[in-house]
Amino acid sequence: MDILLWMIFAFLIFQRLGELALADRNRKWMLERGAIESGQGHYFLFVLLHTLFFLCLMGEFLWTTYVFTAFFYLAFSAFIILQALRVWCIQSLGKRWNTRILVLPDEAPIRKGIYRYIKHPNYVIVFFELLIIPLLFHAYMTAVVFPFFHLLILAVRIPAEEQALEKRV
Template sequence: MWLVLGLVAAQRLWELWLADRNTRRLLAEGAVEVGSGHYPLFIVLHASWLAAIAILTPWTMAPNLGWLALYVVLQFGRLWVISTLGRFWTTRIITLPGAPLEMHGPYRFVRHPNYIVASLEILVLPLVFGQVWIALIWSVANALLVAWRIRVEDGALQDRRD
């Protein structure tokens, strides 16, 4: 369990570093951040999700390999999103006026693939360790936050969709 959670935490920290780097670059190019008020709630949600799994799961719990395999597959989706957006990928809502919207990679199929992958991760990782209640509670909390965030993000991008 600790190995899996350690790898997930390391991945999240790397993503925060990458997102911060991209955010600083975009802001220097004239981009603006929208909806920053809800961003700390996502940090709390993800940190508490990992903490709940670590605290409530017996350290001797063997992972369910089926759920773990699904979680690993989701990482390919995450990498697809990050590589498709490249320098535009952030964990915040950052919009660069005049920049075209991405319509390649997973964005050919769905409007918000990153939120789909992250939502599935929040559901699946607790199930790797038999933590159904963590999967349900954090999935509901995440769904509420993501719904709010999508409204804000779609509003910020509306003029570029027309």
């Protein structure tokens, strides 16, 4: 079971690093087309949150005794669903997907794919990831603390994003 958990952890690290590289490419593409960036002042909070999340996840996993239970399969199934939804978010936004707030003036927000059904799906997915991923690792303190911190950051992020979208025209 240990090897599977290490593989999941490695997958997550590589996934997040790949997403950061994709976001950087998309950011450059959008800026070349006149995108306006806002919310830079709180962006470091996302970086800090996710860095501390992985450190705490690993620390708690190594600190506790892991006992495999059937609950793992339920949590792993939820994890797989969340990963599929995450990919759907990225595909729906295409080159406009980013970890930053970037708005192309005179272009309407995308309302296709998952964005047809919910306004900020990626934030919802990340909330549930911050809850489910620690459960895979029996990192229960991490599962309680980080979704809460995510909500605190979203209290700043979503209004900043909404304000940026309103100013686009």
